[in-house]
Amino acid sequence: MMKGSETTLLFYGDSRAADWPAPDLPGIRCRNLGMPGETTAGSLQRFAPAVAPLGPDLIVLQAGINDLVALEYAPPERPALIHRCRRNLAQMVSRSLALGATVIVTTIFPPAPAGFEFMGLSRLDDVVPAILEVNAFLSGLAGERVIIFDAYALLAEGDRVKPAYALDLLHLNRSGYAALNQALTPLLAKRLGGRDK
Numbered sequence: 001m002m003k004g005s006e007t008t009l010l011f012y013g014d015s016r017a018a019d020w021p022a023p024d025l026p027g028i029r030c031r032n033l034g035m036p037g038e039t040t041a042g043s044l045q046r047f048a049p050a051v052a053p054l055g056p057d058l059i060v061l062q063a064g065i066n067d068l069v070a071l072e073y074a075p076p077e078r079p080a081l082i083h084r085c086r087r088n089l090a091q092m093v094s095r096s097l098a099l100g101a102t103v104i105v106t107t108i109f110p111p112a113p114a115g116f117e118f119m120g121l122s123r124l125d126d127v128v129p130a131i132l133e134v135n136a137f138l139s140g141l142a143g144e145r146v147i148i149f150d151a152y153a154l155l156a157e158g159d160r161v162k163p164a165y166a167l168d169l170l171h172l173n174r175s176g177y178a179a180l181n182q183a184l185t186p187l188l189a190k191r192l193g194g195r196d197k
Contacts, residue, residue: 007192010056010101012047012092013063014038016109019171020062023181027192031056039066040088047095058191059096060184062106062151064089065170068130075126082130086137093141102145102191104184107135107152110159112166121169128159147187154183 011017011032018034033050035042040063051059067085071078089105096103108131111124135152142148155161155176165176172180 007057008054009058009060009188010051010054011060011062012051013043013061014066015171016065017060017062019177020060021174021177021181023185023188025185025188025192028058028188034062037066038063040064040085040092041067044088044091044095047092051095052099055099056101058104058188059101060104060106060149061089061092061096062108063092064108064134065127065131068108068127068134069121069124069170071126071130072121072124078130082133085134089134089138090141093146097145102147104147104149104187105138105141106149106180107138109151109155109172110161112169113157113160113163115163116166116169118169118171124169132159149184149187151180154179 006027006029009028009030011020011030011034013034015034015036018032018036020032020034022030031054043063064085067081070081093103093105110128110131114123131152139148155165155172161172161176165172165179167173
């Protein structure tokens with residue numbers, strides 16, 4: 001995995017990836033190509049031109065919520081939306097592996113509880129089961145160079161993000177990302193062979 005003295009870690013996906021601060025770990029050079037508002041189709045489309053030139057060793061992939069939020073407006077499209085989301089995520093994992101990278105696939109974390117809003121949305125009750133369905137699919141992608149990072153379980157209280165971690169209905173605050181990095185850092189250190197110890 002190592003290409004010189006540093007390992008390149010890339011965060012990739014939607015705004016949840018874009019907002020993710022670099023973990024404090026020596027020996028890792030972090031890049032972030034998260035794109036707010038992007039669906040998995042958009043992430044897949046720009047993967048080759050954006051990611052391949054960087055030659056990342058590790059890719060943290062967080063995407064899918066923007067696909068599933070569309071269920072609020074088009075419930076009949078549920079099977080097709082979930083199918084496309086799963087297919088696009090699987091293709092990004094395959095492309096990551098083809099680059100020689102190890103991919104850390106984060107499960108899609110749930111929305112915040114009542115009281116939080118985002119762009120006129122306030123509940124997303126129909127979206128939560130779809131998140132769980134896609135997350136179950138993601139768990140099946142685990143392999144030698146595919147690590148499933150269960151962000152959903154880490155952040156959730158019931159089927160919602162813990163209020164202490166929520167910035168708005170869809171996004172995390174600093175405490176939420178601190179919780180994610182607290183769990184992610186040992187995982188990264190293990191991939192580095194314990195270089196931080």
